[in-house]
Amino acid sequence: xxxxxxxxxxxxxxxxxxxxxxxxxxxxxxxxxxxxxxxxxxxxxxxxxxxxxxxxxxxxxxxxxxxxxxxxxxxxxxxxxxxxxxxxxxxxxxxxxxxxxxxxxxxxxxxxxxxxxxxxxxxxxxxxxxxxxxxxxxxxxxxxxxxxxxxxxxxxxxxxxxxxxxxxxxxxxxxxxxxxxxxxxxxxxxxxxxxxxxxxxxxxxxxxxxxxxxxxxxxxxxxxxxxxxxxxxxxxxxxxxxxxxxxxxxxxxxxxxxxxxxxxxxxxxxxxxxxxxxxxxxxxxxxxxxxxxxxxxxxxxxxxxxxxxxxxxxxxxxxxxxxxxxxxxxxxxxxxxxxxxxxxxxxxxxxxxxxxxxxxxxxxxxx
Amino acid sequence: xxxxxxxxxxxxxxxxxxxxxxxxxxxxxxxxxxxxxxxxxxxxxxxxxxxxxxxxxxxxxxxxxxxxxxxxxxxxxxxxxxxxxxxxxxxxxxxxxxxxxxxxxxxxxxxxxxxxxxxxxxxxxxxxxxxxxxxxxxxxxxxxxxxxxxxxxxxxxxxxxxxxxxxxxxxxxxxxxxxxx
Numbered sequence: 001x002x003x004x005x006x007x008x009x010x011x012x013x014x015x016x017x018x019x020x021x022x023x024x025x026x027x028x029x030x031x032x033x034x035x036x037x038x039x040x041x042x043x044x045x046x047x048x049x050x051x052x053x054x055x056x057x058x059x060x061x062x063x064x065x066x067x068x069x070x071x072x073x074x075x076x077x078x079x080x081x082x083x084x085x086x087x088x089x090x091x092x093x094x095x096x097x098x099x100x101x102x103x104x105x106x107x108x109x110x111x112x113x114x115x116x117x118x119x120x121x122x123x124x125x126x127x128x129x130x131x132x133x134x135x136x137x138x139x140x141x142x143x144x145x146x147x148x149x150x151x152x153x154x155x156x157x158x159x160x161x162x163x164x165x166x167x168x169x170x171x172x173x174x175x176x177x178x179x180x181x182x183x184x185x186x187x188x189x190x191x192x193x194x195x196x197x198x199x200x201x202x203x204x205x206x207x208x209x210x211x212x213x214x215x216x217x218x219x220x221x222x223x224x225x226x227x228x229x230x231x232x233x234x235x236x237x238x239x240x241x242x243x244x245x246x247x248x249x250x251x252x253x254x255x256x257x258x259x260x261x262x263x264x265x266x267x268x269x270x271x272x273x274x275x276x277x278x279x280x281x282x283x284x285x286x287x288x289x290x291x292x293x294x295x296x297x298x299x300x301x302x303x304x305x306x307x308x309x310x311x312x313x314x315x316x317x318x319x320x321x322x323x324x325x326x327x328x329x330x331x332x333x334x335x336x337x338x339x340x341x342x343x344x345x346x347x348x349x350x351x352x353x354x355x356x357x358x359x360x361x362x363x364x365x366x367x
Numbered sequence: 368x369x370x371x372x373x374x375x376x377x378x379x380x381x382x383x384x385x386x387x388x389x390x391x392x393x394x395x396x397x398x399x400x401x402x403x404x405x406x407x408x409x410x411x412x413x414x415x416x417x418x419x420x421x422x423x424x425x426x427x428x429x430x431x432x433x434x435x436x437x438x439x440x441x442x443x444x445x446x447x448x449x450x451x452x453x454x455x456x457x458x459x460x461x462x463x464x465x466x467x468x469x470x471x472x473x474x475x476x477x478x479x480x481x482x483x484x485x486x487x488x489x490x491x492x493x494x495x496x497x498x499x500x501x502x503x504x505x506x507x508x509x510x511x512x513x514x515x516x517x518x519x520x521x522x523x524x525x526x527x528x529x530x531x532x533x534x535x536x537x538x539x540x541x542x543x544x545x546x547x548x
Contacts, residue, residue: 024534034399035519135492317413333409347509
């Protein structure tokens with residue numbers, strides 16, 4: 001090489017070659033190790049989305065094709081009638097007056113798609129709003145005003161505490177007590193759960209987003225909000241009685257929808273400065289102003305095995321422009337764990353057991 | 368025998384080198400961001416995804432420029448003293464790197480489309496490039512993961528080979544991409 005230097009021209013001796021090969025090997029191995037560390041393979045203590053889903057599977061079993069939590073449910077469809085009242089708070093297209101189609105899912109918490117509807121006193125409502133411009137708002141709400149824990153680590157610890165004792169087939173009450181004792185933030189949820197009874201209808205429940213979010217207006221102002229759905233003119237349903245079969249919720253839903261649409265008001269509570277946005281175990285003071293953004297109208301239900309909600313991941317961080325997530329640590333954790341659950345169940349293919357509802361079940365405890 | 372005296376490779380032009388190093392940084396960052404975000408339940412998960420999507424789109428655009436430059440501008444010939452198997456390996460690994468430069472962002476984009484998600488890169492909404500289909504999503508999701516591992520392995524091999532040329536063979540191949548010639 002015409003421009004080569006003296007140093008390059010001098011042949012390398014065996015020791016130099018070994019050293020240089022060693023350096024190349026160290027760079028390659030070090031890069032590989034850094035990649036493996038970032039990917040969590042060398043870090044067994046890290047809570048990863050897969051570990052969250054693994055513990056759910058450990059507690060409820062693997063039911064191919066089903067969601068790993070809130071596995072039992074039914075698809076619903078309808079639309080959202082915006083009142084225009086939230087338009088000043090958020091630029092999201094769906095808050096302009098008019099209708100936006102929704103695909104939703106009413107469900108029962110827990111990873112067992114064959115659980116009895118009375119297994120927990122909680123019902124959930126997930127919705128996906130799709131605007132004509134292609135933007136989406138996905139939200140997953142539950143029928144209790146506070147979540148049981150505030151962090152993904154505490155959720156994981158709770159699932160570990162709830163694992164079934166092989167001898168009894170049920171969670172060990174002492175272990176659950178120890179968990180609650182170590183997690184005083186669960187007090188508000190436990191106070192609610194003491195009086196909560198499984199309702200005999202999805203239609204009579206209120207559903208709470210639990211987390212705080214931000215609405216962003218045309219000037220870029222960020223207003224902390226929490227939303228909920230409150231039933232509108234739903235004829236009352238008694239608490240579920242022992243005489244009910246395991247699948248009374250879906251039958252009740254179909255009976256009601258045969259008579260006409262079901263409606264919920266979408267109520268948006270406005271947080272004041274100082275209200276916590278990062279803690280789903282704490283409610284905001286009751287005197288905070290509330291805006292009625294519109295009405296969710298549900299007109300039909302379809303089995304979740306073939307309905308339009310089946311392939312929807314109700315990731316609560318999928319938001320249109322004009323809305324943003326808060327600093328609630330559960331939101332990224334839900335997004336990440338839902339993605340892991342969605343990947344597993346789509347890989348397995350659609351649920352194959354259409355006779356799901358006829359399987360005998362064992363009551364699950366409140367999670 | 369000093370192989371570096373047998374042939375002088377023409378170096379890469381400054382734009383070619385800039386493209387290479389810019390994409391090298393972007394792709395390595397992307398691989399670490401990707402593997403890190405799917406292994407996290409913290410706020411990191413959200414902000415890494417916020418970087419992952421627009422960066423992927425930028426790398427796709429750069430890959431188009433780079434392929435065009437490569438097709439028109441070519442690359443320096445390999446030193447004549449190189450064993451045939453190394454020449455074949457060099458050629459095959461470059462074909463693989465170029466293929467994955469395109470495949471990774473396109474599969475990512477198609478995967479988000481097939482999952483029925485709105486395709487957002489930052490505040491920018493892109494059209495779906497695949498139908499909403501759960502089985503297709505699952506297939507693309509697996510492809511995105513395993514091709515990322517393959518790409519990382521190819522990048523490491525490329526790095527090792529470059530250092531082998533630069534530190535042991537000292538044949539001007541590494542210098543063609545660092546100093547130009």
